[in-house]
Amino acid sequence: MTEAEExxxxxxxxxxxSTNVALINEEREVVKSVYIRTExxxxxxxxxxxxxxxxKLGKHYEIAGAGATGSARRLTxxxxxxDIVRNEITAHALASLNERTDIQTIIEIGGQDxxxxxxxxxxxxxxxxxxxxxxxxxxFLDQQARRLNVPIEEFGDCALKSDNAxxxxxxxxxxxxxxxxxxxxxxxxxxxxxxxxSEALVRNYLNNVGKGKEILPPVMFQGGVAANLGIKESFxxxxxxxxxxxxxxxxxxxIGAAILAQETMRKISGESKFYGWDIPxxxxxxxxxxxxxxxxxxxxxxxxxxxxxxxxxGSRCGKWDDLEAESPIKA
Amino acid sequence: MKEKHFSEKISSIGKTENKRKKxxxxxxxxxxxxxxxxxxxxxVFFETLGAEVIVSPPTNKEIKDVSVKSAPDxxxxxxxxxxxxxxxxxxxxxxxxIPRFSSDxxxxxxxxxxxxxxEVLRSMFPDLPPILMPYYSKAxxxxxxxxxxxxxxxxxxxxxxxxxxxxHSFVKSFRRFKQYHDDLYISEDELRxxxxxxxxxxxxxxxxxxxxxxxxxxxxxxxxxxxxxxxxSIKEMLLAEKVEIITSEQLPRSVIEHQMSxxxxxxYFRYEREIxxxxxxxxxxxxxxxxxxxxxxxxxxxSIGGExxxxxxxxxxxxxxxxxxxxxxxxxxxxxxxxxxxxxxxERRKKLKENEIICP
Numbered sequence: 001m002t003e004a005e006e007x008x009x010x011x012x013x014x015x016x017x018s019t020n021v022a023l024i025n026e027e028r029e030v031v032k033s034v035y036i037r038t039e040x041x042x043x044x045x046x047x048x049x050x051x052x053x054x055x056k057l058g059k060h061y062e063i064a065g066a067g068a069t070g071s072a073r074r075l076t077x078x079x080x081x082x083d084i085v086r087n088e089i090t091a092h093a094l095a096s097l098n099e100r101t102d103i104q105t106i107i108e109i110g111g112q113d114x115x116x117x118x119x120x121x122x123x124x125x126x127x128x129x130x131x132x133x134x135x136x137x138x139x140f141l142d143q144q145a146r147r148l149n150v151p152i153e154e155f156g157d158c159a160l161k162s163d164n165a166x167x168x169x170x171x172x173x174x175x176x177x178x179x180x181x182x183x184x185x186x187x188x189x190x191x192x193x194x195x196x197x198s199e200a201l202v203r204n205y206l207n208n209v210g211k212g213k214e215i216l217p218p219v220m221f222q223g224g225v226a227a228n229l230g231i232k233e234s235f236x237x238x239x240x241x242x243x244x245x246x247x248x249x250x251x252x253x254x255i256g257a258a259i260l261a262q263e264t265m266r267k268i269s270g271e272s273k274f275y276g277w278d279i280p281x282x283x284x285x286x287x288x289x290x291x292x293x294x295x296x297x298x299x300x301x302x303x304x305x306x307x308x309x310x311x312x313x314g315s316r317c318g319k320w321d322d323l324e325a326e327s328p329i330k331a
Numbered sequence: 332m333k334e335k336h337f338s339e340k341i342s343s344i345g346k347t348e349n350k351r352k353k354x355x356x357x358x359x360x361x362x363x364x365x366x367x368x369x370x371x372x373x374x375v376f377f378e379t380l381g382a383e384v385i386v387s388p389p390t391n392k393e394i395k396d397v398s399v400k401s402a403p404d405x406x407x408x409x410x411x412x413x414x415x416x417x418x419x420x421x422x423x424x425x426x427x428x429i430p431r432f433s434s435d436x437x438x439x440x441x442x443x444x445x446x447x448x449x450e451v452l453r454s455m456f457p458d459l460p461p462i463l464m465p466y467y468s469k470a471x472x473x474x475x476x477x478x479x480x481x482x483x484x485x486x487x488x489x490x491x492x493x494x495x496x497x498x499h500s501f502v503k504s505f506r507r508f509k510q511y512h513d514d515l516y517i518s519e520d521e522l523r524x525x526x527x528x529x530x531x532x533x534x535x536x537x538x539x540x541x542x543x544x545x546x547x548x549x550x551x552x553x554x555x556x557x558x559x560x561x562x563x564s565i566k567e568m569l570l571a572e573k574v575e576i577i578t579s580e581q582l583p584r585s586v587i588e589h590q591m592s593x594x595x596x597x598x599y600f601r602y603e604r605e606i607x608x609x610x611x612x613x614x615x616x617x618x619x620x621x622x623x624x625x626x627x628x629x630x631x632x633x634s635i636g637g638e639x640x641x642x643x644x645x646x647x648x649x650x651x652x653x654x655x656x657x658x659x660x661x662x663x664x665x666x667x668x669x670x671x672x673x674x675x676x677x678e679r680r681k682k683l684k685e686n687e688i689i690c691p
Contacts (some may be wrong), residue, residue, distance in 0.1 A: 038333070071668070077357040079592075085669045086671070087672045089671075089672035090671070090675040090676075116529070122678050122683070123680050123683045124679065125648065125676065125680065126648075126651060127669075127672060127676070129665070173466045212641055212645060214645070294391065295393035295394070296392045296393075296560075297392050298392075299391070
């Protein structure tokens with residue numbers, strides 16, 4: 001079978017920190033994946049992600065279905081013409097179950113989100129997400145790495161080099177930072193501090209996100225932070241058994257979105273709504289305004305493709321969802 | 332219907348102000364907290380007395396912004412919102428009605444904030460119109476019917492000189508209040524029939540469909556689940572997804588009391604009883620697909636009820652429980668993500684169950 005005949009599914013996961021694109025085949029094997037930073041510009045990063053994908057693969061891959069997930073899933077769905085837009089919890093659970101059917105716990109730590117998903121008999125039965133605090137997520141590690149002048153890629157290895165973790169207060173990011181400074185001033189080595197930080201992060205995760213959840217092996221650890229071997233080791237030390245890091249740990253959300261797209265297309269059996277590989281060449285922009293129709297003063301966002309209004313949302317009453325309604329801002 | 336009625340009244344205040352002064356005194360009810368429990372009683376009482384009842388509109392962004400700015404920061408989100416509703420009514424009414432209600436049960440009480448609100452507001456905002464703040468507590472002061480009648484007369488004489496009219500208003504309002512409860516609470520028999528999928532509350536769901544609808548128990552304080560702004564339209568979102576909802580408000584009181592008798596302590600917060608009782612009932616009977624508990628941030632009773640509910644759900648894991656904590660900082664997208672994931676989880680669980688039945 002040639003590449004052109006086989007069916008492929010595209011998943012795009014746009015999170016707060018990273019944008020991931022994954023292409024899977026009918027057997028749910030990852031053909032190619034892209035991981036880039038969102039840098040606060042979801043529209044551009046979706047375009048860039050698709051462009052990189054196109055450069056890696058060429059245009060001849062026929063997309064039979066596309067899915068969007070992540071915190072910018074709705075926006076992404078409009079940009080790429082997704083067949084399905086789903087939340088990242090479902091996407092992550094599906095991607096992990098696709099990797100191994102027997103897992104019982106998924107730990108996902110991303111840029112600003114961390115979640116735990118409890119799986120029993122191949123179905124997600126419970127989940128939790130961090131609420132108001134981002135302590136113990138990728139952004140925090142990023143920031144501390146910068147502060148300690150250690151490249152984030154080497155952060156995990158530094159922790160592994162230490163066998164004497166320094167106690168760091170992990171309850172709050174701000175306090176953890178001042179505690180770290182204090183330990184530095186006392187003369188502790190950077191490696192020991194990094195190891196202490198990894199342990200604090202794991203403790204924080206288990207006390208906040210994992211609070212009251214029954215964590216049973218096999219445990220799968222994914223998300224950008226799974227690249228950090230120090231954190232992995234700390235989890236293993238706490239649990240007393242190995243955690244599994246899937247091969248595509250950093251793009252699991254996108255894989256999940258692609259699987260969801262495949263599921264959807266099987267159900268509805270039709271053409272995909274995917275716009276095509278020329279998405280990077282389109283001009284998208286978004287603008288917002290405040291509706292003054294009632295005391296709720298909703299913030300409305302408009303998405304335009306080549307100056308044509310393609311989506312609008314944000315109103316509680318739904319009056320702006322109608323694309324025919326005349327926009328108060330000029331194109 | 333009701334909504335329109337209120338807003339029409341509000342918009343007409345300015346025009347006929349002088350005329351109204353002579354005819355009817357205006358009493359303002361903040362649409363918040365106990366209003367959601369007692370609005371029928373109060374409205375009928377004051378309207379029969381001849382007063383004009385003005386209710387603040389459902390919470391909106393303006394009211395929320397005023398609330399967050401003016402209320403003490405340690406109050407729970409719902410109590411904060413009360414401040415916004417009161418300030419909305421400030422210049423529109425002759426009296427504000429803020430009862431200091433503590434308890435209508437011999438041991439169980441409601442949140443102590445309800446007792447303090449009137450005086451806190453009066454001392455924080457001296458320019459408020461006079462506040463009618465009757466105090467009633469069965470648990471603490473042994474108040475009973477005589478107290479109620481005394482309250483009725485002391486309130487009533489502000490609006491009429493006719494004692495018979497006051498008595499009539501009193502009887503009529505309690506009769507209507509009872510009727511309201513009869514309509515609100517479902518009977519045990521109705522509950523059983525609902526649990527067996529013999530009927531649905533949500534009219535948009537077709538009962539002819541072979542697959543049973545998703546059933547979710549929406550659990551929380553009346554002033555949270557019925558206030559769509561502060562609950563981020565969760566109820567509306569569920570209804571739009573064609574989910575069949577039963578609320579903690581609706582559950583037969585006998586079912587709740589039965590569940591409460593199983594606790595080894597007395598849950599003495601009156602309204603938390605219905606919340607925890609509903610959670611316990613459905614965890615035990617497994618007749619819904621999921622339980623969604625709305626918790627108000629920094630609510631004392633909810634912090635106990637929420638913790639108890641999550642412990643019970645860990646012991647009985649067949650019905651998933653999602654707890655959402657709400658306050659003015661809660662992001663709608665965070666809530667949507669969790670809600671979506673929760674519905675997905677229920678759907679996949681349901682499918683798995685059905686498959687097990689077909690091919691064990």
